[in-house]
Every structure is written in C-alpha cells, then in structure tokens.
Amino acid sequence: MTSEKMKSPTIALGTWAWGDSGETGDGYFGSSLTQAGLEEVADKAHAAGFTLWDTAIVYGMGRSETVLGKVLKRYARSDYQLSTKFNPRIAGTSDTPMANMLEQSLANLGTDYIDLYWIHNPADVPRWTPHLIPLLKSGKVRHVGVSNHNLSEIKLADQILGEAGFRVEAVQNHYSLLYRSSEHAGILDYCRSQGIRFFAYGRGVCSARS
Numbered sequence: 528m529t530s531e532k533m534k535s536p537t538i539a540l541g542t543w544a545w546g547d548s549g550e551t552g553d554g555y556f557g558s559s560l561t562q563a564g565l566e567e568v569a570d571k572a573h574a575a576g577f578t579l580w581d582t583a584i585v586y587g588m589g590r591s592e593t594v595l596g597k598v599l600k601r602y603a604r605s606d607y608q609l610s611t612k613f614n615p616r617i618a619g620t621s622d623t624p625m626a627n628m629l630e631q632s633l634a635n636l637g638t639d640y641i642d643l644y645w646i647h648n649p650a651d652v653p654r655w656t657p658h659l660i661p662l663l664k665s666g667k668v669r670h671v672g673v674s675n676h677n678l679s680e681i682k683l684a685d686q687i688l689g690e691a692g693f694r695v696e697a698v699q700n701h702y703s704l705l706y707r708s709s710e711h712a713g714i715l716d717y718c719r720s721q722g723i724r725f726f727a728y729g730r731g732v733c734s735a736r737s
Contacts, residue, residue, distance in 0.1 A: 528594055533669075535724065536576075538579070540581065544586075545591045547560060562598070566598055569601070582610070584611065584617075590651060609641050609642050614628070615655050621663075641669065646701060647674050652684055656683070656688060657691075659688065671696060674728075676700070698718055698723055698725050699727075700725070700728070709725070
C-alpha cells in the first residue's frame with residue numbers, strides 16, 4: 528500500500544501566532560489578531576494563490592488550529608491544504624496517543640482529514656513513527672513528514688514507514704541564510720536525492736525546496 532504522491536505548493540502560510548491574545552504570557556509574539564483581520568489575510572492569500580496552511584496543536588495549545596479552522600470555513604475544503612503536527616512531548620498515556628491528538632486537531636480545524644501530518648520533534652523515533660501508519664491507512668492523514676529531525680532520524684523514520692509501503696514525504700527544519708545546519712548536515716542533499724520536499728521554517732512562512 529502506498530499513498531498518492533504529495534502535491535503541494537512551494538510556500539506554506541504559517542499560523543504560529545494565530546490565536547495569540549497579545550496578553551503577557553499568553554502568546555508568542557505579543558500581537559492582537561482579530562477574526563476580521565485574519566479573514567482579510569486569508570482572503571488576500573487565497574486571491575494570490577496560496578493554498579497550504581501550516582499550524583500545530585501546540586501553537587497556542589490548540590488556539591491556532593481553532594482560529595484557522597474558523598477562518599477557512601469560508602472556502603471549500605478542496606480549495607486548500609492543511610498541515611498540522613503531532614507533538615510527542617504532550618502525548619498522553621493512552622494506547623493511541625497520536626490518534627487521539629489527531630482527533631483533537633481534526634476537531635479544532637473542523638475537518639475530517641489532514642493533508643500533511645508531521646511528527647513535530649524527534650523524541651524516540653522508533654516509538655512514534657509507527658503510529659503514523661494506521662493514520663495513513665485510515666485516510667484521515669494523506670501524507671506525513673518529520674520536523675526538527677536530523678539526517679539519521681529522517682532516514683530511520685523513512686525506513687520504518689517504508690516497511691509498510693509509505694514514506695517520509697516532507698521535512699520541516701529551521702533553515703535560513705544565517706541558520707544552515709540542514710545544509711551542512713547533508714539533509715538538503717538527501718531530500719533532493721530522495722524526492723522529499725524540504726520546508727524551511729521561520730516566523731510565519733514555510734517554503735519548500737525540491
């Protein structure tokens with residue numbers, strides 16, 4: 528069983544600060560973003576052809592996903608793609624912590640599937656990577672990636688998924704002209720050779736390199 532090859536834009540709009548109240552200790556950037564203001568951002572992005580939105584359950588501890596889901600209700604689900612993330616650091620102790628976290632993200636976003644689902648940090652790759660497989664098989668997750676993983680962790684995750692007929696289809700790491708560890712470590716070369724999309728993240732924007 529293999530998933531259909533991921534087709535995604537080269538730029539994702541990051542929503543880390545969405546849902547930030549602007550109050551001290553209750554937000555990332557101290558901004559006060561209104562529903563109307565975010566809808567204006569979404570409308571301009573939509574008109575310009577941006578269709579991939581990136582969030583995570585830990586961004587505002589669910590507020591980012593919830594606000595994004597409300598804003599995107601103005602569009603048909605087929606008009607945009609959603610990217611969100613599982614975070615091992617806040618996983619519960621149930622038998623299916625990743626599935627449970629996914630269900631919370633689906634509820635927050637008001638959707639029944641995620642286009643691109645990430646493992647947000649590399650804590651215990653052999654433990655968490657297999658949890659992606661039933662989510663892919665269920666159709667609730669269309670494609671998967673890893674974020675903040677080093678080269679050996681990326682390869683291990685890809686090997687684990689490969690045994691079930693899937694693969695790591697995207698890597699999201701901090702990368703810029705000033706922060707080039709993914710380049711120096713060979714991650715960019717590996718992604719290029721394997722046909723894996725590399726998303727360079729920073730504040731507010733993710734851009735992909737093939």
